[in-house]
Amino acid sequence: MRYVSSKDLQPGMVISSNLYDNNEKILLKANTQLTEYFINRISKLQFDGVYIFEKDDVAKARQIVSDETRMKAINKLKRLDINACIFLANDIVNEIRSSKSLIIEQMSLSSYDSYTYVHSVNVDVLSVIIGIGMGLRNEELEKLSQAALLHDIGKCDVPLEIVNKPAKLTSEEYEEMKKHPEYGLKRLRDGRSQGTEEIHAVVKNAVYSHHENWNGTGYPRGLKGEAIHLFARIIHVADVYDALTAKRAYKDASNPSDAIEYLMANSGSMFDIDVVNTFIKYLAPYPIGCxxxxxxxxxxxxxxxxxxxxxxxxxxxxxxxxxxxxxxxxxxxxxxxx
Ligand SMILES: [Fe+2]
Incomplete structure (x- = not known):
């Protein structure tokens, strides 16, 4: 399946998951073929997009997390509903733990639009799989999942024209973009005054540190090695892998085997070697269908x-x-x- 933004939906496309309104009522059932009427409703209700089936991918994509859960998480992230994200992050852990296989077969699920939200959910799923591979306990997996889902929440405080720029950033824009871990930390800290429940310190730490590099060349603090929390080291690897395999307006998607090479080539410098070694056990370099x-x-x-x-x-x-x-x-x- 593929995430298609509302403005690109076409009559005849078939949605791959149920679509819910804010009160968890079903608006459209999975397998519904879209008509002009449904497409208008979807955009009126301010969904940024939906997952649709692509030709012959029904059997191709082994679902580790359902499209329905992915859609819910995307919509809660978009509404900055941090409490709901925390619950969904825990649901995602349960879905992944009950999946028969954790082998990651998909080429790429990202799209140009809504990139940040779709990407955040992908990073969450990948991070939890790594966490399971590293033997984390359930409570730890839940915190890892929360941090991974919320890792880029600070991007909502970076000007939209920078976040969604369909080209490489200038150095000034990049400096602004680099502030998003700090903005994210602030959002999670301030959330409490806006009715959000207290977020665990480890989750805040991981969100703040997800761009730190193992060798100290990352940001915002230039932390090194194990001074970077394990959850941040895991999210960092999942984040870079998903960004490499995503097609963006200014770059093609890397195929999984090239992305794996990149992770291996940079382990020990950018990435924690143990995290990369665990991750590649679950990544199919040649996914079904390629x-x-x-x-x-x-x-x-x-x-x-x-x-x-x-x-x-x-x-x-x-x-x-x-x-x-x-x-x-x-x-x-x-x-x-x-
Ligand atoms: Fe980030």
Whole structure:
């Protein structure tokens, strides 16, 4: 599925999750085909967008967290409803813990518009998977999830033309953008006076520190190594991975195998090596549906991943023949084609 902003919806598209109003009443059911009337209602009710099915992706995307939960989180983030985000962050942990498999198969779920919200939810899901891989207990996972969902909440205090600029930022704009961890911390601190429940100190710390680098070159404090809270180190890796694999107006999306290379190349400098090593156990470098070129010169599409050896999936060749790379150890994947 794909997140499509309200202004880009077209009649005929099919939504992939139920759509709720503010009172949790169902407005539109999953699998509804959109008409002009529904599209008008969706924009009148100020939804910024919805998840829709794309051709043949129904079987492709293994759902670790439902579109419905993702949509709810996006809408609560957009409304800056911090209390509701805290509850949803805990729901996300439960959904992930009850998922049969935690292998991340998706190419990219981000879109140009509403990028910050969709990205925040992606980062949350990825962070919790890393947290599970690192053996965190449930209460810790909940706090990690809260911090990950709220990590960029401070961007709402950065001018919109900077946050949504469809091009690279100038150095002045970048300096302003770099203040968002501080703004985020302030929002979470001030929230209490606006009726938000007290947010755990660890959550605030992680939001404030999610752009710190392992070697001390990050911001805002230039902290080093384990002086950076583990949750911030996890969110940092998930954040950069999701940003790399997202298509933005000014850049193409990296494919997962290139993004994995980037994380590995920068572990020990930008990133905590243990966090990166845990993450890559869950990342399919060749997600189901991607087209690949093999060392034999043949081309094909990945149809199934081997959870233990993610670099050796099953591939359907253009000739229709299926090869299991676990049984053809002399064949390697040279590159992703799409
Ligand atoms: Fe950030």
């Amino acid at each position: 087209d690949v070129l093999l060392s034999t010169g043949q081309q094909g599409t990945v149809i199934e991943n081997n959870e233990k050896y993610l670099s050796r999936p099953k591939i359907k060749l253009t000739s229709g023949v299926i090869i299991d790379m676990m049984k053809k150890l002399n064949v390697t994947i040279l590159k992703i084609l799409n």
